[in-house]
Amino acid sequence: MKRKTFTTLVATVSLTAMYASTAMAQTVFVPEGSGNSILVVDGVTGEAIRRIEGLEAIHGLGGTPGVPVLVAGSFAEIDSAGAMDVDKPAAVSADDHASHHAKPERQMGPTDAGLSLLSLIDANGGEVLRRIVVPGAVHHTAVSPDGRFAVATHPAGDGVSLVDLIANELVAFVPTGAMPNYAVFGRDPDTVYVSNTGNGTVSEVDLTRGIVRRNLVAGEMPEHMVVHPSGNVLYVADAEPGHVLELALDSGEMVRSFDIGGEIHGLGLTDDSDRLVVAGRGEDKLVSVNLTDGTQTKAALGPEPYHLTLLRGTDRLFVSSRADPKVWIVDAATLEPTSDFAVEGEGHQMVVLP
Template sequence: MRTLFLAPLIMLSACSTTAEPLRYGTSADMLVVGNKSEDTVSFIDLDTGAELARLATGSNPHEIAVSPDGETVAVVHYGGKSVELFDAEDPASIRTIDLGDNEGPHGIVWASNDRLIITTERSQSLTIVDLEDDSVRAIPTGQQVSHMVALTPDEETAFVANMGSGTVSVIDLKTGSKVRDIAAGDTPEGIAVSPTGKALWVADRDNATLIQFEIPTYREIRRYETGNFPIRVAVSPDGKRVVTSNYADGSLTVIDTDKAPQTIAVSGTQEAGQVTILFAEDGRHLFVAETGRAQVALVDLDTGEVVTRFDAGAGSDGLALAD
């Protein structure tokens, strides 16, 4: 049986003391954080900023995906070969799904037809879990370190960033087969697709570069310089902003269609261990996981300021917004 750790319902010192709900540009009620260094998941109330619960999970919980209704979250066990489902409304573990021979689950997307699309890095594959019956099937990438995944808006194509091979695999989810591999620098890791489905964004972390590809030709359109070691990419809901999370200097690089690229310092140091980034619905506020601080920063991209920080657990990394 898993243990539920209830935190005191005390407002974080960095949060506003107003009695009004603190939504931070999102209609979600809950911020869910995977604490990879202590094998737990934090559930943080966005109305108060308080950590309501911290639940034990499997080995090395990394990326997180939320169900279309916002009520259930899936957390990968990167240190093993399973994925765990949690109830967000009344935080509790629902069940754990064994991925069979597919090891090292990391990147994850929850598709609208209740399928989990998961990179299984150590097996060089993309694993599909059908939540109707928890059946599992894998599509080989044949590439090294298949780490992160992104889908087109129609959910017919998946893109897998292969850090060890310097490629992005294009996967046809209708046929369950790999279409091709795209050369994408030396160490492509962060990856995202525009809301229109016309642009693929890939961060080549060792070369501090963000590459834009055209979909479906996969022709390279442009390269942007970023901060040091861009480890994640996120696109705003309206598609007007593309942001990289720069691990080595604790900053964000913001590519705005209406402005010149800019850099925003979050912590300004590598010690913060900045990794995952997640947009709020307003496209203005960005949640930024700082693994070295056991916190999640909230950044206002319009002002370039850190609005507040939420306390989480050791190695706070994967992020999701839930109801």
């Protein structure tokens, strides 16, 4: 039965395999937004492998090495009738499907929240394993390092959905702050950090309790984030002011602020964790920040570099354009594009898996 197979796959993830896998060939999954699909690309050549169709307005895509499941969040909302008519995966019985979509015992999320869908996808074959109804349009998603939890941000609902990937169900809605945008994990699989663009904070969420432990002040409009591999530092893109903030996670205090200039969007750390690469959407540039001395290297790239992801064990960046339907493959050392490939719609939150 598909559900049992899926549960077994997630529950038996090996952390040893997760870290060893980064040296292997990598596959990049590019959600195509208004293209209503996910493009699957060879991380070395940039050639298309396949396209996963029938996924409306996917902006958020979460995944983690060693976990063969992707979590795709739709930014489109559906009505209550549509929620009951969610397509039943072929290998799920009618009784199981009906039980899954039965009226919940309690309301999750704001009482006036709309409805949207999270799709759990087999990363190897592209099959949709399960669709889960969540309270409101989904912006970004994240999967915990151990594959136990998925988190989806709901900007209109001022909170995040928490999905148990073993039980395959929505288990909690956690209010975080105004307009939650991005979610990122560090070393602890039970803790996720959520940027709240509407009130300039980052919420530290305890997933086992379903609560916010604390809120960190994070500039004016925090969006994308990345955690340093040490687990002690969080880098936050304060988007419209064009700053990257360095927050110490033990104290919650801001240590440094890097002035990138212009509106910024995606960011990521290089393999050696010595440099931070930032997509300068407002000024058509990529910026590399040396984290030892704060010096910056800039290179023109446009129009509107948007989301970016680094391929571990390589010198490559994948950077999408918000203005054109394409993704650049960029040399991380020089910040120069080496090639590009077309997408349908817009390239949003990309995931790299071995």
